[in-house]
Amino acid sequence: xxxxxxxxxxxxxxxxxxxxxxxxxxxxxxxxxxxxxxxxxxxxxxxxxxxxxxxxxxxxxxxxxxxxxxxxxxxxxxxxxxxxxxxxxxxxxxxxxxxxxxxxxxxxxxxxxxxxxxxxxxxxxxxxxxxxxxxxxxxxxxxxxxxxxxxxxxxxxxxxxxxxxxxxxxxxxxxxxxxxxxxxxxxxxxxxx
Numbered sequence: 001x002x003x004x005x006x007x008x009x010x011x012x013x014x015x016x017x018x019x020x021x022x023x024x025x026x027x028x029x030x031x032x033x034x035x036x037x038x039x040x041x042x043x044x045x046x047x048x049x050x051x052x053x054x055x056x057x058x059x060x061x062x063x064x065x066x067x068x069x070x071x072x073x074x075x076x077x078x079x080x081x082x083x084x085x086x087x088x089x090x091x092x093x094x095x096x097x098x099x100x101x102x103x104x105x106x107x108x109x110x111x112x113x114x115x116x117x118x119x120x121x122x123x124x125x126x127x128x129x130x131x132x133x134x135x136x137x138x139x140x141x142x143x144x145x146x147x148x149x150x151x152x153x154x155x156x157x158x159x160x161x162x163x164x165x166x167x168x169x170x171x172x173x174x175x176x177x178x179x180x181x182x183x184x185x186x187x188x189x190x191x192x193x
Contacts, residue, residue, distance in 0.1 A: 011033075011034040012036065013035075013037040014035035016037075019136050022137050035135070038135040041133075043129070044132050047063075047131075057097060060089060061094075067089045067122075069088070069089055069092065069119075069120045070085075070086060070117075070118050070119050070120070071085050071087055071116065071118065072084050072118050073085060073113040074114040074115065082183070084118070089117075092117050095112070098112070114176075116176035116181065116182060119172045120172055120175075121169060121171070122171070122173040131173075141170075143170055147170070148169070
């Protein structure tokens with residue numbers, strides 16, 4: 001028994017209408033829409049993607065490989081989430097590439113888990129590398145606006161290493177190969193995280 005979905009979702013070039021038009025026609029009415037063209041100029045869409053449209057994992061590993069990240073093990077559940085481990089981005093990429101050599105083998109009992117990189121604070125860690133610019137339609141993200149103006153961001157002398165919550169952001173990078181996933185969730189405090 002399958003689920004039947006009815007209706008039509010518009011697909012529009014996001015560069016062809018104003019924020020006001022977006023609010024009136026879609027946001028205020030809670031009307032779904034697919035917006036295209038908003039990522040055309042993103043550095044991440046150039047640097048992080050090969051000519052054939054696949055993730056350029058070598059670029060990511062070479063330029064950001066030393067970063068320590070949280071990685072979800074999609075095969076192992078822990079409480080209401082997936083079990084998480086910490087590793088470097090290079091280790092994550094190496095695991096991804098090893099699994100790609102034996103495509104489809106990860107779920108066939110070879111002992112290797114399908115991994116999904118979650119919650120990488122990329123913007124905070126690499127502020128000089130502008131991977132993307134938030135599209136106008138989503139710039140009213142109150143949570144990141146608050147954190148950007150938090151006193152700990154403005155005065156580095158008061159920054160405390162053990163105060164990650166107060167001096168953080170919710171601009172994450174997520175990465176995973178085919179077969180990886182994350183449980184259904186709502187973004188942090190209903191932001192556009």
